[in-house]
Amino acid sequence: MKILLLSFILLGLYGFCLGAGGGGVSSSTSSGGGSMKETEDTKRLREGRPLILTCEQNATNLETKWTKDGNELVAGDHIQLFPNTTLYISTAQKEDKGEYSCKTGSMTEPKIFHVVELTLQKHLPKSTTVLENDKLSLSCQVQGDPELTVQWLKDGEPVEDTDNSTRLEMSDNEYDVPNAVLSIKPIQKSDSGNYVCLISLYSINVNTTTVVRVKDIYAALWPFLGIVAEVVILCLIIFIYEKRRIKANFDDSDSDPAQDVKNNVDGKKENDIRQRKH
Incomplete structure (x- = not known):
């Protein structure tokens, strides 16, 4: 019986742990988000790797004027300028980020390139579970230079336009990127949905997504009550x-011992008499 009791308690504790796992904020380890793709006029700086900018595709032997942040560039050990209107840096460094422009004799307006630093350190978790009336905090772990733009969407709409706008707050992340941390307190069932951190830097756009699930405030209590009921x-x-066992033992011991002895003696005498008659 004691072993049976212990087994039920262990099963109840296991169920409690599964149910209580929704308390606070939890998230899955998988991540969701879009890829970060360069565009023709916006290039990501990768330190130690080549940087290539081409002013006109399929051009040959054209004189090209290149500038960076308004200063004219000349060919040297660090920068190579080719007649096919290509600027080539074999090993890019941090100081190579900035605004580049090029112009050939056939162009009426210069072509502008932006070389930027942009890194998404970690995607949002695939899903996030939070207990009702608790606080939800989502951090878009992105960094960039120059300053990038972060916008939060819920189910495709800006969070500022949703019914939870009076309870939300946006702040800088650990890389000092404005609005990269979204907080909602207290969170309600209506806040469940698909949240997107949309990152923009010039013509580069990338996003990372999480599905927020809000559990009932008493969700973690039901397994505990189940354990209590099982124990009771x-x-x-x-x-x-x-x-019942004690009562049965008491009934067995309720007969008079003296009477039992007398009955045994009388029975023995009666047997002796019968044997003598025979």
Whole structure:
């Protein structure tokens, strides 16, 4: 009986752990988000790797004027300028980021390139679970230079336009990117949905997504109540079993020992008399 009780308690504790796992904020390890793609006029700086900018495709032997942040560039050990209107840096460094422009004799307006630093350190988790009336905090772990733009969407709409706008707050992340951290407190069932961190830097756009699920405030309590009910029922079963066992033992010992001895003696005398008659 004790082993049975222990088994039920262990099963109840296991169920409690599964149910209580929704308390606070939890997230899955998988991540969701879009890829970060360069565009023709916006290039990501990758330190130690080549940087290539081409002013006119399929051009040959054209004189090209290149500038960076308004200063004219000349060919040297670090920068190579080719007649096919290509600027080539074999090993890019941090100081190579900036605004580049080029112009050939056939162009009426210069062509502008932006060389930027942009890194998404970690995607948002695939899903995020939070307990009702708790606080939800989502951090878009992105960094960039120059300053990038972060916008939060819920189910395709800006979070500022949703019904939770009075309870939300946006702040800088650990890389000092404005609006990269979204907080909602207290969170309600209506806040469940698909949240997107949309990152923009010139013509580069990237996003990372998480599905927010809000659990009932009493969700973690039901497994505990189940454990209590199991223990109470088992205690009642043990109590009734022990009570019946004690009563049965008491009934067995309720007969008079002296009377039992007298009956045994009388029975023995009667047997002796019968044997003598025979």
